[in-house]
Amino acid sequence: MRTYKKTLIGSTLLLILLLMSCLYPYYGPIDFNHQVLVKDEHGKIIDRAPFPPSEKHWLGTTRNGEDLHWLLLYGAKFTLITAFSVAVLRVLLGGIFGMFLSLWAPFLKSYFNDFFLSMRYIPSILIAYILMKSIVGAPNDVAITSIVTYQLIILVFIGFPSVTLFASDITDELLKTSFVQSSYLLGAGKLHIVRRQLLPYMRSYGILFTVQQIISTLQITMQLSIFGLFLGGINRAGIFGYDDAEDRPKPASLSNEWAGLIGQNFTEFVLSPWIVFVPVFGFFLVIVIVNMIKKELEDNILGIQTMKMKRNKKEVPLSVKIPSKGKFDLIN
Template sequence: MRRYKKTIIGSSLLLIILLMSCLYPLYGPADFNQKVLIHDENGRVIDRAPFPPSEEHWLGTTRNGEDVHWVLLYGVKFTLIAAFSVAVLRVIFGGIVGIIISLWAPFLKRYFKDFFLTMRYIPSILIAIILMIPIKFPDDVAISSIVTYQLIILVFIGFPSVTVFAADITDELLKTSFVQSSYLMGAGNFHIIKRQLLPYMRSYGILFTVQQILSTLQIIMQLSIFELFLGGANRAGIFGYDDPYGRPKLASMSYEWAGLIGQNFTEFTQMPWIVFAPLLGFFVLILIINMIKKELENNILGVQLMKTKRKRKKEKPLPAAQTHTGKFDFLHD
């Protein structure tokens, strides 16, 4: 447990933040303590949102008068759940397909790589934008349908790299002497998966899931700059951003953190607290997850190397005639 001290601390912090956000309806104001106008004793308007940080509004308010710290507490759950869900689905589906290709259809690996070769040269964000533009201005579409479609696109973008990675790892494990020994003793592919591959793939899966969380957070952030928010956009917009054609600036419907940054990134010069708070929070999330990733890399890869060495020491050397890695040679008297 000492080797995973940072992982435990980081995971605990993320869990606490997630629980606070999920329980927001029990303690937080439904309108995010909204205050648009301030009146004097005579009822005249003397000030209007956004308001800078103060004792009443710790992190200030948005242009719509919503308290920033309440908005952040409410919206972080959508950022964390979306990133974690996409990462897990990528690893599960990509890992299964990668193992199947490596064990039962190795000839498909080359075609699979060639088919998705273009995704190595075309930025993932460009593919995501093209696929998500149709739902930027949905008509009578349920939020659940929008979110489902967005998650499918995000999973699809990372699916090829995870599949190739899983297939490469499986190929390397199949070359090890302990797996070859199992094949020589008559083990089938399902036995190899259960007894030989899963203990290794489970550890790699945890590490790669954390890596995919970081990748998902990055692409969600980039999408928000193009007003492609998780959960869709609020057509009511943001006060004070109407363009010459009368179209309001879109706002995130879910208040997730990447969306808050994307809709307010132009506020740096005028009202920096509106964008600085979610940006700092997003940076802290990435810092925690990256800390977990580095510790897992140092520990998991080191442990796997030690396990491989121990298994090799325990194995008895096989006769030279039985060390083939391809087809078997039958010996006759």
């Protein structure tokens, strides 16, 4: 019996983090424990944000004086929900279209492959940057829901071709197996083949590939944030404290999701390194957990599928089993 201990532990940790983030309005401060200036008893300013980690500010604060650990808890839901939603949509839409290409329109597969061939040689971040820059590159009057919807569509579109071709290739291999060919010979239709023969295998591969796409989505959102393209758009208030940005504050993430916190603060590496390292460490920890789940699923699911394939090939019908010599029963 194969176990999924790492998957259960990792999924539980991510679920707890997601619930804590979703419930943040019920226990967290609205202003993220905002504090910009520190004054003595005489009212003289003795210090100003950003503040390093301390007993009062566990993970330090940003230049706007907001506690980083509150920001991380608040923004975790946007990071996790976006990554999971994009991954599920990629696998669901790509899987359905991939099986359609192999079963009902195999002549279109070569055209589909040629049409998206350029995406194999052009970095995904470049395509996403070009498509997103016009709508989320600067503050504007576009509604937040429109920006988020557009970003999700672009993120799904970037991974759709690879998932489609992956699903189509798996379908082609399964169609060549003996048990599928036997179903065809017995008169089974394509819908029956999909329901009874393909889906049991595609579900396992779909779960594994969904986890892989979560990692891919996390990576590309972090890369986009370096170029100032934040999920949900830009906060008009921005980041203050820069001498050369008095008229126009430095852009900041509106949703405070983790990739945005990294992108808006990566220039603080020398002056206030904790502002960068804290969200980077959180982002890295999530990727490690998801990668741990992916590794265990690969070892277990692919191993199970291999055993099933071998069993189907080696199975012998009962009617051809021959009794050994000396083991006949005499019947009166």
